[in-house]
Amino acid sequence: MKRKLTLLVILCFSICRQLAAQDPLLVNVYNRDTKTLNGKWHYIVDPYENGYYDYRQEPFDKQQNPSNNAYFRNYKPKDKTELVEYDFDKSPTLLVPGDWNSQEEKLFYYEGTVWYKKSFDYEKAKPNNRVYLYFDAVNYQADVYLNGEKLGTHKGGFTPFNFDVTGKLKPRDNFVVVKVDNKRKREEVPTVNTDWWNYGGITREVRLVEVPASFVQDYFLQLDPNNTNELIGYVQVGGEQQAGQKVQVNIPALKVKQEVVTDARGYAPLEVKVRKVNLWSPENPYLYDVNLRVNDDVLEDQIGFRSIRTEGADILLNNKPVFLKGISIHEENPQRGGRAYSEEDARILLNWAKELGCNFVRLAHYPHNEHMARMADKMGLMVWEENPVYWTIQWQNEDTYKTAERQQAEVITRDKNRASVIIWSMANETPVTPERTAFIRNLIAKTRSMDPTRLISAALEKHNINATTSTVDDPLIEDVDVLSFNQYIGWYDRLPDALSKTSWEIKQNKPVIVSEFGAGALQGLHGDKMERWTEEYQEYLYEETLAMLQKIPQLRGITPWILVDFRSPRRPLPNVQDGWNRKGLISQTGDKKKAFYVLQDFYKNFKLKDKK
Template identity: 60%
Template sequence: MKKLIILLMVMSAMYSNAQQAMTNIPGRKTFSLNGKWNYIIDPYETGYYDYRYQPADQNPNPTSGFFLDQHQTDKSQMLEYDFDKCPTLMVPGDWNSQDDKLLYYEGTIWYRKLFTYKKSAADNRVFIHFGAANYETDVYLNGKKLGKHIGGFTPFDYEITSLLKDENNSIVVKVDNKRKREAVPTLNTDWWNYGGITRDVDVVEVPATFIADYKIQLKKGSSAEISGMVKLDGSQKSQSVKIEIPEIKQTATINTNENGEANFSISVKNLSLWSPENPKLYEITVTSATDKVTERIGFRTIETKGTDILLNGKSVFLRGICIHEENAMRGGRAYSREDAQMLLGWAKELNCNYVRLAHYPHNENMARVADELGILVWEENPVYWTILWDNPETYANAQQQLTDEITRDKNRASVIIWSMANETPVSEARTNFLRKLAEHARGLDDTRLISAALEVHGNSNPNDKVVEDPFAEYVDIVNFNEYVGWYDGLPEKCDRINWVIKYNKPVMISEFGAGALQGLHGDILTRWTEEYQEDLYKRTLPMLSKIPQFRGLTPWILCDFRSPKRMLTNIQDGWNRKGLIGQNGTKKKAFYVLQDFYKQKELEYKQVLKK
């Protein structure tokens, strides 16, 4: 076992030689590198390998490679690239939606940005922080390699203090979005493989010893004790650190150890608990001798008891919807605060109190805006369909991405569920893979719930639907995807279904739905019409309501989204049409069916609260 743990630690390090990304970038001194970046399309990776296929950046004194950002010093010099003369892409942003010739492109693109940055204090440290880039990213500053990051949806940063010049710094980023069988996610997915630097890029300036990380949440099982940890990075790791919540006049002072770490606990009274009805956020300040950060954090409890989900000790029904990280209006990767406000605003209009962010970690703005709007959140690791369950490197990759996701969003009150996977085929290797992930997640954060989107199976009775999965024993909430009426018969079949679910746990439906082209109309038996989708919703909601343990749902999906798997001409045209909102932002008829169902559920919940 010890050897296995060491092996996994080594492999995890392979997937990012950046240090753990610092938390709360919005609360720090930053200089944005967003905007236009010059780019070179490089499908053969000519800018990385020589003609013997040797990586140029492994040469201690490289003379070639796009990362050097070279320019001719005389007219006879042989040089086959020039970033200055190249076109530009906007960062953040995927390359697929910015240039028609890159719509389906999978491979390497080199980005280059010139910038000047001067520190405000001589002994301060400077980092470059990436919200995410898909999928393998090599980063260079002024010709020197900072490192490689693997994974398309989690943040990473590198220290650049010693490499900064007074002016005209060149940051070069090699981004490769090729799908790989051993990757997470693997080759086969039902969403667009957007490539590029898809989230914010910031220069971050911090003191020589800074507050790198902290967790501030209610202790598991308590609504009167805030606990957590603080971690410093730098040469002065042993310091006195103060955690303050001015609004309720609460303070804790702790001393970090030689590793810069310390735990704390604060007893509180009359704390206003965060909920969808009361999305209360407190301003929290963490102050050391050398650094200070401020952040708005909410406090709530989440747990299960038997078949109930308890939010702040009270049973709650989760009225949800699935969301992809895509702006339906422009058909590209979502990334901004405005994107989050639009998507979550539509969810609020549906009367949702909950969203499932599928099938990978979404950008940080989603959880932060959800905190403000009062929307509960499911976040998901990109373990999707047919991962290589027996490959230790694949597991290390999945564990690292889960770690990065939890590290980034552990202080978000809105986030209540860490999901390990989606629609994975049952096998002993797969169950062990997911079990280890669940144990790892609980070790990092024991205050939230664990789940996964499981599958439904049949038995000898064609109208029986069985939910039985060995991984269900390890989750707090049993979630499953079902498509009765779309992939399984017609909508009228919903009227005859009998659910067989043996677990004494809350049960939620993580997906159901039907495709409909917005604006296409017909009778309820005509596929792809709004009427077919509407009829399926009208029949599915009563069917699911018969499940005794039924405690919530997230139908598939809020908006139409791009997928190369969806090829029906004049209907799909590269879009998954199961959205309740079309690619033009217009709501389909089924939107209002779900809206009315949630309105009734909301009224029922308010009556319960009054009692």
């Protein structure tokens, strides 16, 4: 088993390299030397993409002598005779990070291209240092240009990417231009149909990251699932000199000082013997200071060590059965009215989850920002992270699969050292077809190859055997570690009084997580418990659902839908929804609904031993 895990970690490194774009992703930008490019960026709305295509629909950035009207050139007229039809510096500004929908009323529903421009000066600390332009996320497609030169393109609205800009920066008057396009397309991931707001823009932080000529580019360090006295992983050195580099790993609290030497690729496996480890858990979210050094580069991180596995119907955290008291969360700050992106946003959402009594959160339906996982590490919340393979996408499209696989690789690369992350979810509510099953099985295989230490799941759908019996009939049951499914009996399927009459037939001896249930309620609207949209209806549904689900012998967790009301263009009902999905336990104004206290009381009194 030990040899198998070591080989998987090596394979993880190999696949990460294959999946990387032109410039491999830096990890732990949190703790590196950076210069922020956050703040005001000038923008131009370009629905016809006049700044990208000429009148023959030929891209300017593929032409040898592009027009002065190619926006990425940020061109200024040399005299009064020159015809230039744009000017970034005279254009309005948007805040980065942030979405354009919530910042500019006229862009509230806009989907299309917006160009961003930021000017800056930059001088390196040392002449031989390398510099990377790092984006935490841009939704959806980003074409990035520096000083009029195209750096590359990235697709995917929720994962990080970076470009090596060493040798391309000037001490004064640099400018970066980003063409951001959030149009929904059938071949993309997610596809055209979702149930959340399609916030466009540079929605997370932008930084210049400076590193020495040779540096710690990537690393993976986790507790061996089969041996609590050993840490396993790898380190990857990037830069000019990668082969034969001595990398020191130092964990002072464990009295670990170990040196490894990289091979010709800059790679070295890690097998670190340790004594008694203070294991991370919700009750004890202990994080070790970990230092990695190669030459002049010293990189610090805060890593918790814990094991997660399944045994029959149990989920074992540090070899002890655990029940996942969870809630689903969208990446949205409802009080500000836009995409969540800051550490304070994460603190607000996760503190609400803690107040609810949660030890677990489902970050749906896409990778959330890095603050969420790091804050969960500190707060002792276990985390489910999800790929935006949502509903029905183009299962037979090879490029669609590559986009999904790359996004999965990017979030694993970013968060693979976070103790809080215990489940990688492949998808949500996808139809059962051979093409879809093959698509997701390939994602599962890649994920297992990249990370052998975490559990795999997907939010499946329930199926009716008859009027009173439900099950899950999906071939992916055999591939996942945890059987998860969404069910909405009492809301989309019959009324809440049907819940007490419903039984479940689940034959698999696997842990079950009910990944969604819920009902819409307008905070402050009261009435009979059978009256839609009232707090009493939602409260009654929660009471009946919790009673029903406890009859499932394999039940080991729930993540009801959802913590807070969130914006969705699918929800237009006047005076009730008004563009909001109302299934939150908390309103967009931060007020708790009656069902919040039902779930809070359930978590306070529930004991896993009641399930044994």
